[in-house]
Amino acid sequence: MSQPVLQTSKNQAEVASLPQEHYETLETYINSLKDKKGSLIHVLHKAQELFGYLPPEVQLFIARKLDIPGAKVFGVVSFYSYFTTKPVGKHKISVCMGTACFVRGAEKIVDAFKNELGVQNGETTPDGLFTLKDVRCIGACGLAPVVFLDDQVFGHVTVDGVKEILKKYRKGNENAY
Secondary structure, rough: OOOOOOEEEOOOOOOOOOOOHHHHHHHHHHHHOOOOOOOOOHHHHHHHHOOOOHHHHHHEEEEEEOOOHHHHHHHHHOOOOOOOOOOOOOOEEEEEOOHHHHHOOOHHHHHHHHHHHOOOOOOOOOOOOOEEEEOOOOOOHHHOOOOEOOEEEEEOOOOHHHHHHHHHHHHOOOOOO
16 A cells, blocks of 8 residues: 555545544544534544544644634644643553642652653653653542553552552553552
8 A cells, every 4th residue: 555645635634654544434434423513522532532642634634524724623622631632652641630649749659650651741651652641630539649540540659659550551461450
């Protein structure tokens, strides 16, 4: 299969590094919608599920398919913290920085993850395995400090506990809890 090139016609916006089949799946999804104009959030969720993130070329593709300004798509993507414009790791680590977690040492937990992973907040490890992010509140204050890794909640996390959590995920035994 030949590599696609950047095309910016009314119906196309694609880049060689992004899988063509994801664009096709997204286009099929968009075409199935009854109310395209009122479906931007749904389309963004679907696109992020497919691509893993929302780079500018995907945002432009969505804007053209929904016949809305690219600035509107970018505005929504940049407003909601759920959406990301950078590739994320296989495992997403969210450290709660809400008041209860912060008071109980969440900042030290973030620092421990930074040291162990060699990344800063919002970055992905070079191997693509982990993305670290601090979040405002997970809503599990009784378990403070709390770490949310993929779909698993870890409560009362300690600095020493960070190494243990990462060890299981690095070995692929994330379901061993």
